[in-house]
Amino acid sequence: MRQSLRDLSGITYLVGSADIAAMPCVPALPPFDRRVLEFLNAVAKALLADREAKAYPDVVTYAFWIRSASTKKLKERFCGEGGPFRLGRGVAFHIAPSNVPVNYAYSLTAGLLTGNANIVRVPSKDFPQVTIIDRALSGVLAMPDHGEMRKRVCLVRYGRDRAVNDALSAMADTRIIWGGDATIAEVRKSPLPPRGAEVAFADRFSLAVIDADSYLAREDRDRIAEQFYNDTYLTDQNACTSPRMVIWTGRRKEEAKAAFWGELSDLVQEKYTFQPIQGVNKLTSAYLAAVSQEGVRVEPHRDNLLVRVHVPALTDEIMDLKDNSGYFFEYDCDDILELAPLCNDDRCQTISYLGDKEIFRPLLEAGVRGIDRIVPVGSTMDFDLIWDGYELVSRLTRTVVLE
Amino acid sequence: MTFEELLQIPPYSLAREEKHAILTERLTELTEHHRACCPEYRRMLESVGYDSKEVSGYEDLPFLPVRLFKELTLKSVPQEDVVKTMTSSGTTGQAVSRIYLDRTTSANQQRTMVKIVSDFLGASRLPMIILDCPSVVKDRNMFSARGAGILGFSIFGAKKIYALNDDMCLDVDGLREFLERFQGQDILLFGFTFMVWQHFYKELARLKEQGVTFDLSRGILIHGGGWKKLASEAVSPQEFHDRLQSVCGIDRVHDYYGMVEQTGCIYMQCECGHLHASVFSDVIMRRPRDFGICAVGEQGIIQVLSTIPESYPGHSLLTEDEGVLLGEDDCPCGRKGKYFKIDGRLKNAEIRGCSDTYAAKFA
Structure with missing residues (x-):
């Protein structure tokens, strides 16, 4: 681990903790933890109050999706009373697609809702949507109430750098690859730890x-x-x-x-x-x-x-x-x-x-x-925690047996 | 009208009405010929409901995007009649166009080019300096656009030398000897625009600083291949001309527009700086939004039509170049027909989507 961290020089840190090495030590949370829902709701408020955000329907849609009214419904659907005890798997490493502006935020949100600490590679292109969402995230992370979330969010940018992929994959409990077949093939050159799991979104x-x-x-x-x-x-x-x-x-x-x-x-x-x-x-x-x-x-x-x-x-x-x-x-x-x-x-x-x-x-x-x-018709883009045939809550958590 | 008859017409002699009638007849016939002989082409025509009875002029004929020649094998003759396969000079990894020529089409390409270029150079052959290296034409089986261009233009040369060695260095001694030998005569120079700039102009400029100069004031330079590579060095056509003149005194410089998919029908730049369509071919500028025909002065995507292609269905093509029609039949140089300018290549689309585009990254 120590050795691979030397290869992180190509990274630009955008939002959250820059202490990637500490990520594996962050305690996992149960899915839909109160602190996460409050954090997301605060981000939603920040986005909905942002004048610039109003021009981007994709940003507004995202903001509505992370309001507590919406996340509470998700909680009921996926982690209602009487279900098994679940915990986030640990570190989730997300590779977002380069040409869909808001997708990285949904991926991050799925990782947070399921109790993981998240490293997210955001699109290299300077989409205004990315600037707006990053600004909201940074603002809320800086609030004392949400300091707890700081160590669970790390947004980065780097080129198609094998060494960085290697290092981040080596610490990933779950790797989430968007961006299609070519990106999946590229990222899979970097091995995961033995218990590492992967969710890959292929060309469809x-x-x-x-x-x-x-x-x-x-x-x-x-x-x-x-x-x-x-x-x-x-x-x-x-x-x-x-x-x-x-x-x-x-x-x-x-x-x-x-x-x-x-x-x-x-x-x-x-x-x-x-x-x-x-x-x-x-x-x-x-x-x-x-x-x-x-x-x-x-x-x-x-x-x-x-x-x-x-x-x-x-x-x-x-x-x-x-x-x-x-x-x-x-x-x-x-x-x-x-x-x-x-x-x-x-x-x-x-x-x-x-x-x-x-x-x-x-x-x-x-x-x-x-x-x-x-x-x-009209609902194809509605993001959900069941996506592409995967139920992301179970994919991103461990189910603990307590008998 | 057969191509033989068409070839007897001086290349810039017909005014609009007459040219339109002759080209419509020939190009409609070619459309029928390819429909009968190229099954892929037949399916394309059927898909758009082509009906020859509805054609009132050649502007009504379907046009094939040039990229189809990279994706498909399109020919209207049996394989055993193919004597040459020309390829576009794509960069490594990119698909290249493949153009299949039989004896007739290949011969007609050369004859057409002779007619067009002779209008600028006169009938007699000239001593010729090829601004490239000899190795580019060595593999005769696979004609690259560069090799084909050089071989095509070589017929205008009497005595020829290559100005560059195979390592792309200027052959200074060879060039000096050649110029001394043909002192006082017109000399033809030919090369690809980027090669001329990179390996000829730049070297002459360097030598001039050292006090070594060449007198090419009797030179006539014909160059083609496009400005894309030079755009990155921010060299405009005017600057290209001026700077060449300043290093070697050459004043007669003719760019030409042409493509491997329609070899033979090149568009030569006249003394007024305009590219000209001959009677053997034409251009139509089309509006990107609906492929309607642009007015004079309006930028559009260039459709090219050629009366030559019989062995492959390439007589009506949509390029990926943008240009502007400047006028018709009234260029001050006196040549009839359309004259126009090229504005460069269409930009690749920026497309959103879930799948990352690696190609764009490495382009």
């Missing part, structure tokens, strides 16, 4: 399933467009939760498509910041899809902000041809089990739906290897 893809008749029965189509926009364009349709394909069920598919995409296109015109290369990228992707199977149809579009490609069959390679920033495959489905091969891909993560969620039951009962979440 997601789908939307819309029942045409349910959609046409709705009157709040502008709101649905808004929700779908938040699921997709808000993260350049490149989050693991963003649908890459829209699957239509029901009878009046063409009518529903015209209405749905028309609404969305209007909204995208208004809100999305388009980058010129994206149009070229989408045209390239559309032609690659066209070559991959017979009968592909690039739907006529008014501009390059929204490109739809109808595919007649769900081939094995279709998801390797996905693109982002407003590029959607479309498939007409008459039997939900047609999706089984696609959902049997273990990269398949979220299905967002509009219609009846019960239709997915046969798909799950078919034993598919994919699908970790089935949530309504």
Whole structure:
């Protein structure tokens, strides 16, 4: 341990304790400890009082998620009366994704709620959201009431430095890797201690399933467009939760498509910041899809902000041809089990739906290897302690037998 | 109109209407030809519902993003007819374009280039200094863009030397001997923009400080390959010209725009500093947002059209370059056709998302 600590020279300390060596000595807490909930609530207050934060819906959403009203509900769900005795595993080492601004804060929060001391590598990019959240965290940590939390929070920045990964992994009781397959492969070069555990968030893809008749029965189509926009364009349709394909069920598919995409296109015109290369990228992707199977149809579009490609069959390679920033495959489905091969891909993560969620039951009962979440359109980004098929409370704690 | 007939037309002689009619006919025919002979291309056309009956001019023809030639094998002739495979000069690790040429397309590329360049150099061959090293053309099986460019332009040279040794040092003695031998004659110089700057201009500037100078006032420099690498040194085209002139007296400097995907149809820079489309090809600037056609003076993504490609479906391509159409048929140099300028490469998109992008880190 001592030896590896010499390799920490590349680290910049942003928030909290800079005494990483002392982290393994910090006593673990039971999950949802009162001190943690109070600390998070104070951070929420600081964020909600921050004028600058108001401009960032992702920061505001995070702030609401860590208010005590919300964390108490989580406590009831995950650690209600009569459950086993749990304790944080110890040191949690988090590697946050480089291009999602607020994700590191959710990861840290999961680590705190489960009673761990946390070392978090934050995104290297200077997102304003990171500055705002770090400011709130530092402010609250400096308060005498929350001094206890100081030794449990350490936010750092460093480059892709193997020596630092080695040193931090060597002291990790749990390592949490965001950032996809390439990052996982890179970080796994650094060994964990024998009892070290890992939660790795790999590259995933997601789908939307819309029942045409349910959609046409709705009157709040502008709101649905808004929700779908938040699921997709808000993260350049490149989050693991963003649908890459829209699957239509029901009878009046063409009518529903015209209405749905028309609404969305209007909204995208208004809100999305388009980058010129994206149009070229989408045209390239559309032609690659066209070559991959017979009968592909690039739907006529008014501009390059929204490109739809109808595919007649769900081939094995279709998801390797996905693109982002407003590029959607479309498939007409008459039997939900047609999706089984696609959902049997273990990269398949979220299905967002509009219609009846019960239709997915046969798909799950078919034993598919994919699908970790089935949530309504508009909820794909809602973070929860069950994420990507992992129940994080049990992943980040030890269950103590007391007989 | 066959390509043979087209080739008889002087390269900058047709005004808008006439050129439009001829190119529309030829390019529509090429579209049908590739549809029949390249199954991948057929699927692309079908995906966008292409219907030749709806084409009123070549601006209505589909265009393929050049990146497709990196991802797919696209050819309209059987493999046994392929005599050359050209590749773009991608940096290590990047995918390269592969362009498959049969005898006809390869020959037509060269004939077209002769027509275009002769308009600037005259019909007779000139003594030629190649501003590169000999090894770049040695492997004839895999033509890199650099090697292909040098070989392509070599046909304009009578007696040739390479100005650089294989270690990229200037061959000072060889150059001096060559210039003495052809004193008083026009001399053609050819090289890639970055090479010219890095290994020729900089060395001449250094030698000049030591009192060693060369007189290239009878030189005509043709250079191409883009300004991307020079942008990092903040060298503008004007400065490039001025500083070269100050070290060796050269005044006739012609940049050209071209790409391996449409070899032969290069866009030469005239005496007024404008890039020109010949009758064998054209450019259309397109609006990024909807691929609509830009007005004169409006920046857009450059679509290039060439009447040459028969062995691969590359007659209508969307580049990743941005440019501005400056005018048509009225350049003060007297050449007909569109004239334009290049503003550089489109920026890579900054995309949010959960998966880290390693490529960007190492680019």
